[in-house]
Amino acid sequence: xxxxxxRIVPTPRDGGGSASRFFYCAKASSGEREAGLxxxxxxxxxxxxxxxxxxxxxxxxxNGSGEPCxxxxxxxxxxxxxxxxxxxxRLAQAGKGGVPTVEAIRQAWAAFKRRGYKGQxxxxxxxxxxRNDHPTVKPLSLMRWCVRLITPLxxxxxxxxxxxxxxxxxxxxxxxxxxxxERQRHYVTIGRWRLRHAAQKGRSKAR
Numbered sequence: 001x002x003x004x005x006x007r008i009v010p011t012p013r014d015g016g017g018s019a020s021r022f023f024y025c026a027k028a029s030s031g032e033r034e035a036g037l038x039x040x041x042x043x044x045x046x047x048x049x050x051x052x053x054x055x056x057x058x059x060x061x062x063n064g065s066g067e068p069c070x071x072x073x074x075x076x077x078x079x080x081x082x083x084x085x086x087x088x089x090r091l092a093q094a095g096k097g098g099v100p101t102v103e104a105i106r107q108a109w110a111a112f113k114r115r116g117y118k119g120q121x122x123x124x125x126x127x128x129x130x131r132n133d134h135p136t137v138k139p140l141s142l143m144r145w146c147v148r149l150i151t152p153l154x155x156x157x158x159x160x161x162x163x164x165x166x167x168x169x170x171x172x173x174x175x176x177x178x179x180x181x182e183r184q185r186h187y188v189t190i191g192r193w194r195l196r197h198a199a200q201k202g203r204s205k206a207r
Contacts (some may be wrong), residue, residue: 025141030128033137035156036197041190043129045088055094055105056125057087066140091126100124126140132190145172165191172198 039049046054095101098109100108108122147170151157157171166193171178178195182188 021126022080025139028137028139029165032140033134033166034130036193037131037190040193041131043131044133045127045130046090048090049089051129053091053126053128055091055099056085056088056127057089057123058085058124058125059132102126102161132140132164132194133138134190135188137164138166140166140170142168147171147174147176162191163187168195169198172202 016192026059038052039146042049043054043057048054059164068103089099089173091102094105105122105124105126108124111123112119143166147167151171151174156177156179157165157167159178160181162168165180165182165188168178168180172195180191182191
């Protein structure tokens with residue numbers, strides 16, 4: 001203390017701690033966020049309940065002269081430059097009505113890869129189906145850590161902003177009871193199937 005005032009001592013920006021103070025984890029994988037939804041909910045793009053992939057057609061982005069932009073390594077990644085999706089087709093439609101075959105699409109992307117992703121990317125692609133379209137799905141490993149951190153032994157985990165209920169899945173996998181709330185019916189439906197899947201997985205492990 002100096003003349004009744006606290007002495008201010010400059011400290012490093014991170015408080016002097018090491019990186020071990022932080023919990024690092026990868027973002028939620030597609031398999032993690034989609035677990036329990038296949039066969040129950042339709043893909044938000046192609047509408048299929050059973051498919052895992054579908055075909056999309058995208059318009060290549062154009063420059064100021066109206067010509068297609070040419071992608072380059074490190075520019076926009078393997079997908080190249082596109083402006084909008086102009087068509088979504090199920091795999092069963094491949095080779096029909098102007099839709100190329102699956103093999104033709106794969107060959108086109110293989111050739112694009114051999115060129116080092118230079119030039120105009122193929123317009124047709126095969127992409128994964130999407131059922132959990134919540135914009136901020138949390139990693140399950142992170143939420144399991146948070147649940148263990150704050151929930152007392154034998155307690156109930158409450159999430160008033162459920163989203164797609166990753167917190168609920170984490171609570172179930174950690175052996176806690178869970179109460180969740182969500183205002184949007186669409187995400188409630190997604191959450192119910194994810195929670196059912198987590199509960200069934202837990203019961204199968206206990207056997």
